Each structure stands twice: as C-alpha cells, then as structure tokens.
Amino acid sequence: MNTVEDLHVHTRISKDSKEDPEKYIVKAIERGIEYLGFSDHIDLDPKDKDFGFYRYEDARQSYIELKEKYNNGLSLFFATEVTYQNNIEKSIQNNLQGRPYDYIIGSIHRLEGYTISSPRGIQFFNGKDETTAYSIYFEEVDRMINTGFFDIVGHFDVLKRYGNSIYGTFNANRFEAIIVPLMKKIVAKNLVIEINSSGFRHKLSEQYPSNDILRMYRDCGGREITIGSDAHNASQFGVYMEETLKNALSIFDFNIVVFAQRKKIKLSRLSELLSKNKVGR
Secondary structure (H helix, E strand, C coil): CCCCEEEEECCCCCCCCCCCHHHHHHHHHHHCCCEEEEEEEECCCCCCCCCCCCCHHHHHHHHHHHHHHCCCCCEEEEEEEEECCHHHHHHHHHHHCCCCCCEEEEECCEECCEECCCHHHHHHHCCCCHHHHHHHHHHHHHHHHHHCCCCEECCCCCCHHHHHHHHCCCCHHHHHHHHHHHHHHHHHCCCEEEEECHHHHCCCCCCECCHHHHHHHHHCCCCEEEEECCECCHHHCCCCHHHHHHHHHHHCCCEEEEEECCEEEEEEEHHHHHHHCCCCC
C-alpha cells in the first residue's frame, strides 16, 4: 500500500541500521510517497552500547546531498529520533539546541539501564509485575512529554514488544488512569502521536499504539497523527501500512500531518488516503 508519508526510517547514521538512505528515496518515489523523513537515532547514555554513534555533521551532509539530488522527486525531511532518559535531559537539550531538524521524535528505549525495545533489555522485567513495569514506563513517557523537546511521541506503547511475552497481551484499558492524563497533556502541548506500523512486524498483531490507546487519544481531543514504518532497512519500508491505517481509521478519521522546520502542516485525512488507495474500513 502507498501512503502519503513515512516520517520514521533509519539509515546507516543509526547504530542499528546499515541501510543506504538513497534506497528509501528510490522506493518512496516508486510508490508515490510524497513526504519522507530520515529520523536516525541519537543515543546519549554513556552506558548504552549505541552511545556516540550518531554524527550530526554526517547526517546533515548526507541529507543535503540527497535533497539536492532529488529536489523534484519528493519532499525530504531532516529529523531525528531521540532516546529520552530523564537523567540525561541536559545532554539531550544540548545536542538538539540550534540544529535545524524539521521534527524530533521522542521515544523511550531505555529504562533502569536496560534497552527495553531490544531483546538485550529483557532483564528490565525481572522481579516486576505487569503494573510495576508499565507504570515505570509511562512515568518516563510523562517526563519526556514535559520537557518540550519533542514534536512527535514515538511508538507510545513500545514496552509491549517484550512485555507481551512475559505478562500476556498488553491491555491498555488496565492503565487508563495513567494513559488518559498523558493523552490530555500531549493534546494540550500540541504534540502528535505517531502511528507506527512496526508492531505488526514485531509479531504483535497491531500497531503502536494500540486501538485502545488511539481511542483514548481521540476522546482527549487528539486529532492529528504522523505515519511511520520505523524501518531499519529498505525491505521493512512501508510494511504492514494498510493494516495499520485501517486500524487507525476504525477509531477516528485522523488528520495526517508533517513537520517542516518544527512547524506542523496538515496533509490529508486518513479516509482520503485510504480512499485514494481503494481500501475501505
């Protein structure tokens, strides 16, 4: 399925990707995708094995060269996905300040020294019941939202990637008392929730965030989303997008937005996109 945008892809600028960024551009043009954003990882925890891999100058130069080469092919955006940790907020702020990102995705990847979005972080769950583990996670999301550093909240419920195998399928309704205030705050701060198709790729049978969380977002006044595949190689680009967007549309006809120089731009409604692709609810 073609989509109007993919604002969450990783290239060789990220430690966990070896992909040539030009391959995404070629695929995007072939598929008629109009807006593509490179959002390579910035990891600033000195104890993280990925610490220091991101090189801003290399990322910026690569983007500039590709934007000049494909200046008529599609709209290309320079962005980043930052691993938020409350104990390194100053370092995050210093690394973002003055850099001309079109948008910044804030994501939780590490808790208590463990990379919870990776198999190597499974130890985070040791000795914790489900309520404790998810509460710790959502409290960190809350701190991330409060910083004002970010435009997009990345893969909101990513803890379920490995939490599901330990506690069973994540039921967001059990954590409604925690999640709803976060959604209200996201809306009040004019942030946007990302609809991330990689949950299907991770064998979860749903996107990030779940339909239940999207329903809470809607009920709190959330009307805007961004779309991302979270691809780490070109073969993952756009995968499971149809399932993801049909799920989102079943909750609400959200506005799809993009950011340019940290300014929000409305592109279309979900129903318009799906109608264009001739797939229904």
